Amino acid sequence: MKTIATKIFIAVFVTCFTAAPAVYAKGDDFNSVVKMIEDFYRVKHVGIPFLAKAGMKVTTTAARIKGGTARRLAEAGSIKLAVFENQAFNGDFLKFRGSLNSALNETWMPLIQTFSATNAEQTYIYLRNAGDKTHVLVITIDERDATVVQVTLSQKNLALLLKDPEGTGKAITEEATLNDQE
């Protein structure tokens, strides 16, 4: 009897731990993605830079993006940001992409994914319906840094994202990490 109980315990224990990667994104997807990056690349994110957080004002404020003036994309107060600075992102990006896609597949729609072997850069943009708005999750990873941004977009800015997914995705990341004080 004791043997059976031990076997069941081991089976439950093994199941819980081996199933862990598959349930990454069931709860808070933003935090799950951050945790997934940390586990896969063995890195640690740093806290949201205070000034970047403070810089999130109103949607219509002109912001400096790409060296010029551009409209704010994210809805005020909707930005979640995690930054990984100056750490080594060594790993099989195809494997990472597979894990990410299967974790987010149920609730998020993958819009665009780009990889540059030259710059060791990966960009992932996912969308999720949020009533009359849209949640956008942008993940960028390069050789030394990574950023995870989740924002809420208005209909108008969704149109911009659809028209130019790559450019608008980059602009969302730049906006989230933008320091209005600069």
Added chain:
Amino acid sequence: MKSLFKTTFIASLLVAASALAANAQDSRIQMGSLDHLAAKASQTVDVNIDERLMKLAVRLLSDKDEDEREVKKLVAGLKGIYVKSFEFEADGQYVVTDLEPIRAQLRGAGWTKMVNITSKKEGNVEVYLQFAGENVNGLAVLVTDDKELTVVNIVGPVDLDKLAQLEGQMGIPELGIEKTKKKNDEQ
């Protein structure tokens, strides 16, 4: 027991038949066979705008705003836009057999290669349309160059004019596709 087996068998047959029928009319090209090329490519772009997103866009975009109206008009009726594009630093990073699974799909189920198409872009550009009767059900573009491989698949009612409008937008690369009427008339 025998009856249960028979019922299960018939049900399986029906499911298989309906799946085959659905596939026959589906203009979505499965491009997963190309994924391994990402490991060799210097640049990879993978765009997936599926029917859910298309519907979402049509529902959310307003007719009042010029930007939104333009996008809405383009995506109305479309069921998906899928792009896979690979750029390589050296020649010979992909071989003809890598494309075979894509070509095999384009050989069946109503796909027709357009012969009157040229492109300003370097390399070989092939355009395929899938017809359901007289209506166009989907479009596929293959761009093959020594250092580039791009597959564009638009699902839903689309024509070359719409493709031209979509070039450079929604993740679709600039394809420079032109219809050469004169050539077509000669044939």
